[in-house]
Amino acid sequence: MNEKLINNLFNGVNDRVPIWFLRQAGRHIPEYYDIRKKEKDFISFCLNKDLIIESTKLPLKYYDLDAAIIFSDILMIPWAMDRNVRFNKNFGPLLDPMIPGETIIKKNVSVREKFEPLYKSILSLRNDLPKSKSLIGFAGAPWTLACYMIEGKGSKDFINTRKALWSHFNWFMELIETLSSYVAEKLEIQAKAGADLLMVFDSWSNMIPNNYFDVCAINPIAYIIKNLRSKNIQVPIIGFPFKVGSSIVKYSYETQIDCIALDWTVDLNWANNNINKNIAIQGNLDPASLIPINSTHLKKNVLSILEIMKDRRLIFNVGHGLTPECKIDNVKTVIDIVRNHKG
Numbered sequence: 381m382n383e384k385l386i387n388n389l390f391n392g393v394n395d396r397v398p399i400w401f402l403r404q405a406g407r408h409i410p411e412y413y414d415i416r417k418k419e420k421d422f423i424s425f426c427l428n429k430d431l432i433i434e435s436t437k438l439p440l441k442y443y444d445l446d447a448a449i450i451f452s453d454i455l456m457i458p459w460a461m462d463r464n465v466r467f468n469k470n471f472g473p474l475l476d477p478m479i480p481g482e483t484i485i486k487k488n489v490s491v492r493e494k495f496e497p498l499y500k501s502i503l504s505l506r507n508d509l510p511k512s513k514s515l516i517g518f519a520g521a522p523w524t525l526a527c528y529m530i531e532g533k534g535s536k537d538f539i540n541t542r543k544a545l546w547s548h549f550n551w552f553m554e555l556i557e558t559l560s561s562y563v564a565e566k567l568e569i570q571a572k573a574g575a576d577l578l579m580v581f582d583s584w585s586n587m588i589p590n591n592y593f594d595v596c597a598i599n600p601i602a603y604i605i606k607n608l609r610s611k612n613i614q615v616p617i618i619g620f621p622f623k624v625g626s627s628i629v630k631y632s633y634e635t636q637i638d639c640i641a642l643d644w645t646v647d648l649n650w651a652n653n654n655i656n657k658n659i660a661i662q663g664n665l666d667p668a669s670l671i672p673i674n675s676t677h678l679k680k681n682v683l684s685i686l687e688i689m690k691d692r693r694l695i696f697n698v699g700h701g702l703t704p705e706c707k708i709d710n711v712k713t714v715i716d717i718v719r720n721h722k723g
């Protein structure tokens with residue numbers, strides 16, 4: 381039997397709740413800044429094999445976790461498509477915005493070549509990491525990548541992206557299809573290099589107009605999963621449709637996903653009753669609960685998640701990424717509670 385706690389969950393062994401954290405490798409660990417300083421910009425950092433390895437392992441130095449997530453960024457696909465991706469210190473990501481209707485690059489992006497450092501770092505990490513730890517590969521979902529590529533930056537409402545959907549529907553679908561094939565390819569190389577699980581982040585799926593949810597959120601994920609399975613990639617796949625409300629039920633039945641990551645607003649009792657029972661759940665502690673020094677209801681909340689999910693396969697996690705303000709001691713407290721919990 382596989383020794384990895386998270387992978388065991390998908391092999392029918394379910395005696396302990398595994399735990400890891402979204403954005404566990406980032407800026408809440410002071411040492412991250414020392415590693416980050418070794419490259420001039422964030423893209424170069426994400427292309428430096430040694431630094432990818434070092435930052436992927438960093439959280440395991442601090443915490444007793446069941447997984448490491450490969451250090452990269454969802455915007456590396458737009459970068460590979462020559463969208464001039466850069467990260468400004470106080471502004472977040474910037475890209476050259478796509479003009480609706482403009483020609484979409486089709487076949488000339490060699491994902492395998494562009495992600496050589498990522499591939500090599502996974503090969504090396506899979507040898508390095510203890511056998512009990514799962515290594516997670518990931519990508520952004522096509523819709524979320526399209527949001528950044530059209531808007532050219534983060535946004536509170538992604539109005540230009542939504543406008544493009546209404547004005548240039550066929551073009552938009554062509555973009556989603558092109559992105560879907562790149563996402564599938566990026567996930568494929570990560571699995572082939574040794575990733576034990578894959579995760580697809582749809583961080584802006586809450587922006588999709590409801591009548592387009594199928595074509596923007598469900599079909600692309602279904603296509604990606606089918607594509608990977610047809611290439612005999614059998615690792616479990618986690619989907620993260622962020623803040624989509626009851627649409628998550630449809631997503632759970634129609635994508636063939638193995639696990640759904642829930643954001644912190646989801647009512648777990650409702651989720652447990654409505655989400656396809658064959659699917660594992662990941663989540664969904666509010667990462668803000670890890671910021672205050674005396675987070676009063678932290679323990680109660682962690683126990684409540686464990687209690688509600690006691691009859692279901694659960695990967696304990698936060699409902700969105702850890703922010704730079706999250707306290708290391710709070711993260712440790714959560715891990716202790718989960719480890720000591722007798723289900």
Ligand code: CP3
Nearest residue numbers: 402403404405406416449451452453454472473581583701
């Ligand atoms: O611990 C990990 O999970 C590390 C790997 C990782 C990063 N980004 C590193 C990163 C992962 C899984 C991501 C995913 C990601 N990137 C998402 C999906 C998850 C989510 O938060 O919804 C999104 C939307 C992005 C895009 C992105 N990358 C933004 C908006 C920003 C800037 C603002 C921010 O939240 O940090 C980034 C930069 C980024 N990606 C940093 C890190 C550690 C910070 C870069 C730095 O200044 O050093």
